[in-house]
Amino acid sequence: MARLSVTLGLCLLFSCAFAQQPPPPAAGSCAACHGQEGQGTAAFPHLAGLGEAYIRRQLDAFASGERANATMKPVASGLSETQRQAVAAYFSSLKMAPADSASAEPPDGPGRELAVHGRWDQELPACVQCHGPDGRGIGEDFPPLAGQPAGYLEDQLKAWRAGQRPAGPQGLMGHIAERLDADDLKAVAQYFAALPAAPKESGHE
Ligand code: HEC
Ligand code: HEC
Structure with missing residues (x-):
């Protein structure tokens, strides 16, 4: 059991050290609502770990207005194609930490x-x-x-x-x-x- 937790601990450390990409500049403005690590809040959805293609599709839909949301429309419209792709890849590479999760x-x-x-x-x-x-x-x-x-x-x-x-x-x-x-x-x-x-x-x- 002790050995198992050491191994798990190492995996966690490793994924923190190596799997995480540096945030693209455009991701800075998302933190106010979606959290510093994309972990979300009680009101805003988490982005960490969502599929890259999924996030990209949502940003395009917010920008076009097909997915109607007054808050996300200006945010998504303000991003270039390249920036949308970069933030989608970034948030999709992040993982939710157990501490961010519901416990009930x-x-x-x-x-x-x-x-x-x-x-x-x-x-x-x-x-x-x-x-x-x-x-x-x-x-x-x-x-x-x-x-x-x-x-x-x-x-x-x-x-x-x-x-x-x-x-x-x-x-x-x-x-x-x-x-x-x-x-x-x-x-x-x-x-x-x-x-x-x-x-x-x-x-x-
Ligand atoms: C001012 C607050 C605010 C900011 C800043 C913000 N968002 Fe959002 N975001 C929201 C809200 C509110 C929703 C929920 C929209 C809905 O209900 O459809 C949302 C939803 C999303 C979703 C859909 C999630 C899902 O599971 O479908 C994505 C993707 C997203 N935001 C990406 C971003 C990115 C990337 C940024 C930064 C470039 C950003 N948001 C900045 C408020 C914000
Ligand atoms: C046949 C496949 C399928 C089944 C069954 C299904 N879903 Fe979905 N669901 C999807 C797909 C695909 C998406 C993503 C849609 C998109 O890309 O906008 C989705 C997205 C969602 C979302 C939006 C998530 C977000 O982050 O915004 C919610 C909520 C949801 N589904 C709820 C449900 C519920 C509740 C059920 C059961 C009653 C259900 N789904 C059953 C395929 C399915």
């Missing part, structure tokens, strides 16, 4: 039921099929949901229902959000918000 047990109940099992009579697949076990994300295109603020997650589902966010690859999220009612949105958002955003120490990437 995720609530059992309808939110968990929907997240883990879906609802087949409505042809609703389980959220974790695309967002990964424990909502930790899969690859570049399926963002993690774990540890994002509940209010933020709920707002995204509402945005799809209102046509204020592009439905993403193959329109996947648009179809899903339209089958959820107000209670579902709240319950599933609270469930994912309560899961830890940091990768499990014993888990595989």
